[in-house]
Amino acid sequence: MSRTGISTAHSVVEPTSGTRGVAGALVVLYAVITLVPLLWIILTGFKTPSDAISYPPKVLFNPSIEGYCNLFTTRSRQTPEYIASLPPASGRCEQVARDTGTVVAGTSNYIPRFINSLIIAFGSTVLSVGFGVMAAYAFSRFKIPLKDDLLFFILSTRMMPPIAVAIPIYLMYRELGLSDTRLGMILLYSAVNVSLAVWLLKGFIDEIPREYEEAAMVDGYTRLQAFRKVVLPQATTGIVATAIFCLIFAWNEYAFAVLLTSGTAQTAPPFIPIIIGEGGQDWPAVAAGTTIFLVPILVFTILLRKHLLRGITFGAVRK
Amino acid sequence: MTTPVTTLAQSAAAATPAPLATRLRGLSDRSVAWLFVGPTMLLLLAINIFPLIWTIKLSFTNFRANRPNAEVLGVGIDNYVSVLTDPDIWVAMQTTAHFLFWTILLQVLLGFTLAWLIDRKFRGHGFWTTLILIPMMLSPAVVGNFWAFLYQPQMGLFNYAVSALTGIAPSSFSMLGSVRLAPWAIVIVDTWMWTPYVMLICLAGLRSIPDYIYEAAEVDRASPLRQFWSITLPMVLPFVMLAVLFRGIENFKMFDMVNLLTSGGPGSATELASITLKREAFEKWRTGYSSAFAVILFVAVFGMANIYVKALNAVKNR
Numbered sequence: 087m088s089r090t091g092i093s094t095a096h097s098v099v100e101p102t103s104g105t106r107g108v109a110g111a112l113v114v115l116y117a118v119i120t121l122v123p124l125l126w127i128i129l130t131g132f133k134t135p136s137d138a139i140s141y142p143p144k145v146l147f148n149p150s151i152e153g154y155c156n157l158f159t160t161r162s163r164q165t166p167e168y169i170a171s172l173p174p175a176s177g178r179c180e181q182v183a184r185d186t187g188t189v190v191a192g193t194s195n196y197i198p199r200f201i202n203s204l205i206i207a208f209g210s211t212v213l214s215v216g217f218g219v220m221a222a223y224a225f226s227r228f229k230i231p232l233k234d235d236l237l238f239f240i241l242s243t244r245m246m247p248p249i250a251v252a253i254p255i256y257l258m259y260r261e262l263g264l265s266d267t268r269l270g271m272i273l274l275y276s277a278v279n280v281s282l283a284v285w286l287l288k289g290f291i292d293e294i295p296r297e298y299e300e301a302a303m304v305d306g307y308t309r310l311q312a313f314r315k316v317v318l319p320q321a322t323t324g325i326v327a328t329a330i331f332c333l334i335f336a337w338n339e340y341a342f343a344v345l346l347t348s349g350t351a352q353t354a355p356p357f358i359p360i361i362i363g364e365g366g367q368d369w370p371a372v373a374a375g376t377t378i379f380l381v382p383i384l385v386f387t388i389l390l391r392k393h394l395l396r397g398i399t400f401g402a403v404r405k
Numbered sequence: 406m407t408t409p410v411t412t413l414a415q416s417a418a419a420a421t422p423a424p425l426a427t428r429l430r431g432l433s434d435r436s437v438a439w440l441f442v443g444p445t446m447l448l449l450l451a452i453n454i455f456p457l458i459w460t461i462k463l464s465f466t467n468f469r470a471n472r473p474n475a476e477v478l479g480v481g482i483d484n485y486v487s488v489l490t491d492p493d494i495w496v497a498m499q500t501t502a503h504f505l506f507w508t509i510l511l512q513v514l515l516g517f518t519l520a521w522l523i524d525r526k527f528r529g530h531g532f533w534t535t536l537i538l539i540p541m542m543l544s545p546a547v548v549g550n551f552w553a554f555l556y557q558p559q560m561g562l563f564n565y566a567v568s569a570l571t572g573i574a575p576s577s578f579s580m581l582g583s584v585r586l587a588p589w590a591i592v593i594v595d596t597w598m599w600t601p602y603v604m605l606i607c608l609a610g611l612r613s614i615p616d617y618i619y620e621a622a623e624v625d626r627a628s629p630l631r632q633f634w635s636i637t638l639p640m641v642l643p644f645v646m647l648a649v650l651f652r653g654i655e656n657f658k659m660f661d662m663v664n665l666l667t668s669g670g671p672g673s674a675t676e677l678a679s680i681t682l683k684r685e686a687f688e689k690w691r692t693g694y695s696s697a698f699a700v701i702l703f704v705a706v707f708g709m710a711n712i713y714v715k716a717l718n719a720v721k722n723r
Binding site: 101105106107109110112113114116117120121122123124126127130138139140141142143213216217218220221223224225228230236238239240241242243245246247248249250251252253254255256257258273274276277280281284308309310313334337338339340341344345355356358359369372373376379380383384386387388391394395398399402403 | 434437441453459470534535536539554555562565600609647654678682687695706709710713
């Protein structure tokens with residue numbers, strides 16, 4: 087992007103420092119406003135239920151771990167006499183529960199739902215990237231009849247409204263015994279993600295010079311060995327970026343999850359909104375669950391920032 | 406360039422076990438191609454195409470998924486006729502159109518402006534850009550859920566902010582409870598979430614314009630406004646179109662965020678096409694009818710996807 091051939095200190099197209107300052111201030115203002123909702127949720131996770139719903143909204147408050155405790159436990163209300171008769175609380179959450187007139191009765195479903203999210207996201211990512219890299223290589227290097235039509239077909243599967251697809255999938259999974267199973271969700275998310283994987287990876291593999299494989303094949307590698315030992319190592323960055331995109335999709339998915347799972351295979355997104363406390367939604371617990379669920383996404387966004395553009399446009403825009 | 410290839414080739418030659426190589430040499434490029442494309446195609450046939458055919462078949466019957474043992478009768482095109490003549494469907498389509506129009510308009514205006522400002526390359530613009538991108542990476546369902554909290558009329562942050570800025574009492578309006586305001590509530594959240602998407606694509610467009618074009622315009626004494634109209638806008642336009650089409654397709658199928666924010670309510674004020682489809686299919690269990698509606702939506706999305714891919718290729722081949 088550097089300008090050449092202009093010897094003056096300022097290029098004519100260089101914005102003046104005044105414009106820059108104003109532009110910077112406006113962008114920073116937008117960024118701050120846009121992040122307030124997110125910060126508010128993170129803060130709410132550390133409030134007590136009464137602080138969370140107080141008016142005017144409390145910016146300064148005594149931090150509490152009640153939200154996180156309520157997220158991970160179920161509690162039952164007891165009489166003050168019964169609580170007074172118990173031995174001293176064994177953990178901090180037990181103490182928090184007793185302060186509000188309850189005792190911890192067991193663990194909540196958040197951890198199993200979170201584990202389901204992890205298994206389904208990673209399982210479907212491995213499948214879709216595995217299948218995707220093979221198909222992408224074939225589309226990149228070989229003459230395949232109707233190549234453009236096949237690629238369009240692959241992309242169009244992702245354009246389908248999830249609810250429309252969910253009707254027959256629901257019936258099919260009921261017949262096959264895949265309803266509410268992790269395997270069923272892994273297969274479904276793989277099918278949704280494989281289109282993204284093929285398109286993204288084809289772009290990355292197109293960028294690897296064919297000469298590398300051809301040289302290896304001249305020296306006795308078979309096509310498969312050249313793919314495994316020459317192309318795959320060269321495509322590592324692309325494969326990792328694609329995998330993260332697939333992970334994020336599967337992690338965030340809600341429509342299929344809420345319609346096709348109800349218990350054993352339910353992921354976190356349909357579970358978080360139904361965390362209920364006494365007398366309505368337990369907002370600090372919901373906020374705590376949301377915060378824990380969002381942290382991996384924040385990390386991935388920062389890792390991916392150079393490839394984001396490519397990922398969100400199916401490889402159409404590269405710079 | 407020669408040296409690495411030679412070393413690579415040498416190491417390749419050294420590393421290749423001869424018998425295996427001869428055994429696999431029989432595998433032609435043609436078979437490798439089919440072997441490699443096969444799994445993806447099988448997966449898509451099983452999870453996408455087979456269900457699609459099933460949907461089309463069901464759309465000509467009176468099947469109800471909650472009564473699997475009832476007799477299934479063919480009803481011809483009756484389901485299609487009743488979908489297309491159902492006033493509720495048309496209300497849902499209007500609601501969807503309103504949602505599409507305003508989200509895309511706002512996102513393009515805000516996204517382009519932001520991209521233009523970021524392209525002034527002030528200090529730290531990379532850092533702030535990354536921060537701005539965060540909302541679009543989040544789970545739409547979780548976003549819908551926490552915005553429902555921000556929109557609470559009694560204690561929500563949104564009502565508080567509006568009241569602090571305008572002086573309206575924070576309990577005098579309810580973004581999600583009012584038929585008049587709820588359609589705007591979903592537009593605001595969608596704009597909050599997806600403006601970064603449009604911004605990122607516009608930014609790529611702005612950065613694709615070579616500096617020498619502006620320098621030439623400067624030599625010709627074109628005013629900054631003239632430069633913007635005659636250079637910047639036309640050159641960014643294909644990128645904006647790409648963003649618009651993509652947002653159009655995504656918002657046409659919008660389900661998760663709105664389902665958690667309003668579930669289509671109050672009444673049917675925010676009932677988008679996908680939410681109507683979910684009610685018909687999974688609450689009223691009119692499987693045949695909803696299959697017909699699903700097929701109609703398929704065709705609409707497929708048409709849009711076709712245009713989208715053409716636009717993708719146009720941008721790519723520039």
